[in-house]
Amino acid sequence: MSLFNVYPLFDITPVKAKDVFVYDDIGTEYLDLYGGHAVISIGHSHPQYVSAISNQVSELGFYSNSIQNPLQLQLANKLKVLSGCKDYQLFLCNSGAEANENALKLASFHNEKHKVLAFHNSFHGRTSAAVAATDNPKVVAPLNAQQDVDFAALGDLIAVENILKQNETCAVIIECIQGVGGLDESTTEFYQGLEVLCKKYNTALIADEVQSGFGRTGDFFAFQKHNITPDIISIAKGMGNGFPVGGILIHQNIKATFGMLGTTFGGNHLACAASLTVLEVIASENLMDNAKMISAHFMEKAQSIPQIKTIKGRGLMLGLEFDFPISELRRILIHKHHIFTGSSKNPNLLRILPPLTIQIKHINAFFDALKQEL
Incomplete structure (x- = not known):
C-alpha cells in the first residue's frame, strides 16, 4: 500500500534527535531551527521527558475519560501557576485543530449564535469549523465552506464592529501573532479594542495560542503582552514536545454541562505525563527567559544583514522577510x-x-550560513 501523497518531502530521513539537533539515517547532523512546526519546546529527547513518558507507559498508558485521572488535575494546576491564567478551566484533546474546533463549538453553545469571525492570513487547523476559519481556500473543501465565517483585516476594528453588531457571531478567533500566515501582529490598541467589542456584542474571544503558546514568545502566551483576557485559549504544539496533545482553557464565566464536549484519547495518561514534564522543564530551565535573551541576540544579528527587509515576530517565533x-x-x-x-x-x-x-x-551558526549564501 502506498501513502496518500499530500506532503512535498525533502529527501531526508531522521532516525534520532538530541536537544537542537536531528540526525538522519546516514549520520548527518542537522541544526533544527524549525522544531517540527514549533512542536519541540524543551528540545528533542530531553532526559526528563523520556523518563517521564517511559515510567508512565510502564504503569498505565491509557484509559478513557470515564474514570478519575489525577494527572489531568495536576496538569491544570501546574498550567495555572506557570501561565498565570487563574480564572480558567481545562479541557484536554489531541491537537491544535481539535482545540480550535472545540473552542468554536463551545462558544456557539455559550451564546447560541452561529457565525465566526476570523482574520485574513489566519490558520486555525484542517478540521470542519477550524479550516473554514482559515484564510486559505486551497484547504477548504465545499463541505467545510458550509460554515458561516466572516473575515476581516488584522487591525480593522471598524470592520469587526460592523460584523459583530449584526448579533450573529458566536466567536472571534485570532492568533495574536499569525503563524502560517507570516508572523504578522497588530497593536495592543487593536487587541484591547477587540476584547471590548466582543464583550459589547456578547461574542466569545478565542485566542489561538496553538503555535505561540507555552513560552515560545518569551511570555507564556502571546496575548499576555496586550493585557487582555480571552474567553477561550487554544493550546497544542509545544504543549507535548512531540506527543500529540491539545486543549482549551475556558474562562470560568462559561459553564460546563455533561456531554457538551468529549474525547476518547484527549488527556490520556501519557499525554498528561508529557505535558507536565514540558511545564516542569520550562520552569526549571528558565526557558521563557532564554527565549527573550536569544531573541534579542537574533534581532541584533539580523539587523546587520542588508538583504533582510523585515524582522517579524517575538521570542522564538520569528521570521525574516526578503524581497x-x-x-x-x-x-x-x-x-x-x-x-x-x-x-x-x-x-x-x-x-x-x-x-x-x-x-x-x-544562532551564530545560522547567520554565518545565511551571510555566506546571501
Whole structure:
C-alpha cells in the first residue's frame, strides 16, 4: 500500500534527535531551527521527558475519560501557576485543530449564535469549523465552506464592529501573532479594542495560542503582552514536545454541562505525563527567559544583514522577510549547511521556530550560513 501523497518531502530521513539537533539515517547532523512546526519546546529527547513518558507507559498508558485521572488535575494546576491564567478551566484533546474546533463549538453553545469571525492570513487547523476559519481556500473543501465565517483585516476594528453588531457571531478567533500566515501582529490598541467589542456584542474571544503558546514568545502566551483576557485559549504544539496533545482553557464565566464536549484519547495518561514534564522543564530551565535573551541576540544579528527587509515576530517565533522567494535559500540551508528552517504563506518569509533550549552559538551558526549564501 502506498501513502496518500499530500506532503512535498525533502529527501531526508531522521532516525534520532538530541536537544537542537536531528540526525538522519546516514549520520548527518542537522541544526533544527524549525522544531517540527514549533512542536519541540524543551528540545528533542530531553532526559526528563523520556523518563517521564517511559515510567508512565510502564504503569498505565491509557484509559478513557470515564474514570478519575489525577494527572489531568495536576496538569491544570501546574498550567495555572506557570501561565498565570487563574480564572480558567481545562479541557484536554489531541491537537491544535481539535482545540480550535472545540473552542468554536463551545462558544456557539455559550451564546447560541452561529457565525465566526476570523482574520485574513489566519490558520486555525484542517478540521470542519477550524479550516473554514482559515484564510486559505486551497484547504477548504465545499463541505467545510458550509460554515458561516466572516473575515476581516488584522487591525480593522471598524470592520469587526460592523460584523459583530449584526448579533450573529458566536466567536472571534485570532492568533495574536499569525503563524502560517507570516508572523504578522497588530497593536495592543487593536487587541484591547477587540476584547471590548466582543464583550459589547456578547461574542466569545478565542485566542489561538496553538503555535505561540507555552513560552515560545518569551511570555507564556502571546496575548499576555496586550493585557487582555480571552474567553477561550487554544493550546497544542509545544504543549507535548512531540506527543500529540491539545486543549482549551475556558474562562470560568462559561459553564460546563455533561456531554457538551468529549474525547476518547484527549488527556490520556501519557499525554498528561508529557505535558507536565514540558511545564516542569520550562520552569526549571528558565526557558521563557532564554527565549527573550536569544531573541534579542537574533534581532541584533539580523539587523546587520542588508538583504533582510523585515524582522517579524517575538521570542522564538520569528521570521525574516526578503524581497525574493526563500524556497531556494531554504533548500540550500538544508542540503548544504544542514539547517532546518520553515516557510509560510508569505513566499518571501523564512520562519525560525527552534526549541526553546537554543543557544547563542546555534544562532551564530545560522547567520554565518545565511551571510555566506546571501
